[in-house]
Amino acid sequence: MRIYDDRYNRERLRFHVALRFIRLEARTQTIRRWTGLTDDRIRKLYRSYLADDARPLVRHRGKSPHRAALFLRSARARRESALLASLCRLLGALPEQRGPQCSLTLPSLRRAELLCQAYETYRALVGEALLTFEHAVFLLTTLAQGAELACGRCHGCHALVVIDRWSLGEPRCSVCTQPATDP
Ligand SMILES: [Zn+2]
Structure with missing residues (x-):
């Protein structure tokens, strides 16, 4: 039984x-x-x-997002990617181990639940979300593989930021990037 x-x-x-x-x-x-x-x-x-369910459902049939650069292309994209990556890490969806084999070992029912939880929290926090759930799957996979994107620490406040793996500049979060204003 x-x-x-x-x-x-x-x-x-x-x-x-x-x-x-x-x-x-x-x-x-x-x-x-x-x-x-x-x-x-x-x-x-x-x-x-x-x-x-009476709500209309969008069923996507085309290609999934496939360019890692989209997470860094604007201040808003960087801010929301950082938030989503932080939630994935906090909730345990992002594995500690990184590497090229991660795209094969990543999918599991347990991790799927954690990813849903991270994405639903992100949506609740930002209101009008820029990133779709497919973006979240792609971000998690790309971060786990670690070839193009990585999690970095903001030099100003140590908040988690998503960075280009090969970027040489100091990582900065959206808050610390803003020009200082007069008190
Ligand atoms: Zn910062």
Whole structure:
């Protein structure tokens, strides 16, 4: 019975995570990679979700974000990436170990839940979010791989900032970058 219960609970968790990903407008390939569900099961989940929920759902079919530079391209992008990365680290979604193999070992149901929690908190904190959930998945993956982006510490206040791995400048958060104003 124990084995049956464990398996049953795991399947429940798998569907729970997939539904949470659907609500956050994740792409089918992302749901498949993180939950291990087949495309057919995901399609059925989409259908049952739409039947239960009156809210319109955006289903993304195109390419996932794939350029790390987008997290650093504006002050707002840097500020929101730093917040999201901080939440991923605080909640434990970002693994301690970094490396190229991380994109393979990263997806798990437990980490998926932590990532959802980090992204939902980010959305609640910023109001109008610049970054989508697909951006969050991409940011987490890129930070875990550590080839293009890394977590750095602001030289002014030690807050976590997302930095270009090969940048030589001193990292600074958005607050410490602002010009000093007269008292
Ligand atoms: Zn700072």
